[in-house]
Amino acid sequence: MLNVLIIGVGQCGNRILDSINKEAFGGGMLSKYYGTQKFTSHVETIAINTAMNDLKELRFTKAKDRIHVPYLHGVGANRNIGKQCFEDNKELLLRSIEERGDFDVAFVIASSSGGTGSSFTPLLIEALKERYKFSVYGIIVLPFREEGSIYLQNSIFCLKEIIAGSSDGNIIVDNQFLKHLGKDIKSAYDGINRTVAQRFLFLLKSLDSEMMMVTDLGDFKTVMSAGSKLATMGFGEGDKNLSVKAVIKHSLSHAGLLFELDPYKEANRAMIIIEGDKKYLNINDITTEVEKLSSEIGQIFKGVLLRNGEMPRVLTVLSIGASSELNKLFTMGIDAVRKEKEKREQVAEQNRGIKEKLEGLEPQY
Numbered sequence: 001m002l003n004v005l006i007i008g009v010g011q012c013g014n015r016i017l018d019s020i021n022k023e024a025f026g027g028g029m030l031s032k033y034y035g036t037q038k039f040t041s042h043v044e045t046i047a048i049n050t051a052m053n054d055l056k057e058l059r060f061t062k063a064k065d066r067i068h069v070p071y072l073h074g075v076g077a078n079r080n081i082g083k084q085c086f087e088d089n090k091e092l093l094l095r096s097i098e099e100r101g102d103f104d105v106a107f108v109i110a111s112s113s114g115g116t117g118s119s120f121t122p123l124l125i126e127a128l129k130e131r132y133k134f135s136v137y138g139i140i141v142l143p144f145r146e147e148g149s150i151y152l153q154n155s156i157f158c159l160k161e162i163i164a165g166s167s168d169g170n171i172i173v174d175n176q177f178l179k180h181l182g183k184d185i186k187s188a189y190d191g192i193n194r195t196v197a198q199r200f201l202f203l204l205k206s207l208d209s210e211m212m213m214v215t216d217l218g219d220f221k222t223v224m225s226a227g228s229k230l231a232t233m234g235f236g237e238g239d240k241n242l243s244v245k246a247v248i249k250h251s252l253s254h255a256g257l258l259f260e261l262d263p264y265k266e267a268n269r270a271m272i273i274i275e276g277d278k279k280y281l282n283i284n285d286i287t288t289e290v291e292k293l294s295s296e297i298g299q300i301f302k303g304v305l306l307r308n309g310e311m312p313r314v315l316t317v318l319s320i321g322a323s324s325e326l327n328k329l330f331t332m333g334i335d336a337v338r339k340e341k342e343k344r345e346q347v348a349e350q351n352r353g354i355k356e357k358l359e360g361l362e363p364q365y
């Protein structure tokens, strides 16, 4: 049995963590008190935030699992303030993590674009890697592209630090790409959070089970560490009319992925986990689909979980190589930094002008 630590930082990270707890506890309002977690593994969850209100909003995460880092009301999307705040509270945070025992693997979930999560996460990952032997993965949420220049610039600097850092890999979830999961922003958040939570639970289960063909934490690490250290996930679910072949295809398609990627051209390595009743899992179909992908990208780890009577479900983990969507995001981010700089210079010039014009003048009464 694996010992797993899941940390959600900042509002976005906290909420996704709460969704994971909701799924794991079964979702009833009192389930967090009385329910047993659905995890196969031993799982500890921690929500960290600088804003008390964000922590209060959580419904499925126990009070003892919420850590408030005292800092007014969040760090207002300012990563410099966030980094300082992390350093000031680093020992407190590491101590409360350490109290929970030893782990085989940790996941840190946050948005790349806010203040707290985006600045704490790269530093927290470094601190964990420095101090402990276990693997540490990030789950990083990219912003809606129209959320503004500060969010865009935060994202590219957060990603830069994550890519250069010592994490064992990071799963990218793109709000923009997943916008269709809700009609408005609130339902899109809920839909995205639930989707991430369900896939994450599937992943955990498959890393911690006895399979017919085995994939384990070591294979996951090999996939996740490939290429840019960024990866994403795909998912597909079958019904009576959908063969396992179609389900694998779905998991690799736009409708199944969490980030815009052409797996055949832009992925580096992959892990494919297939679950369901034996009668739906035609081995030739599976092999054909997996070989099609592996002939394009190289190494693929494959796992099969047999479940009596269940329709096929497929989870793919794809490490991202050269990606045109990531390039686009960095171009937008760099442009946002330039615009912020220009605006600042304009204001400074205006202030200089005002000062000059008023030089030597006093109000006359």
Ligand SMILES: Nc1nc2c(ncn2[C@@H]2O[C@H](COP(=O)(O)OP(=O)(O)OP(=O)(O)O)[C@@H](O)[C@H]2O)c(=O)[nH]1
Pocket (backbone or CB within 6 Å): 009, 010, 011, 012, 013, 015, 016, 050, 051, 054, 073, 074, 075, 076, 077, 078, 110, 111, 113, 114, 115, 116, 117, 118, 141, 142, 143, 144, 147, 151, 175, 189, 190, 192, 193
């Ligand atoms: N998927 C998803 N994204 C969210 C959610 N809440 C916020 N976001 C996104 O997260 C980004 C903002 O980051 P937050 O996590 O709110 O910021 P924070 O880490 O709390 O930082 P500060 O409030 O600035 O201290 C934006 O891009 C939002 O779209 C959520 O519940 N789900």
Ligand SMILES: [Mg+2]
Pocket (backbone or CB within 6 Å): 010, 011, 051, 054, 074, 075, 114, 116
């Ligand atoms: Mg916040």
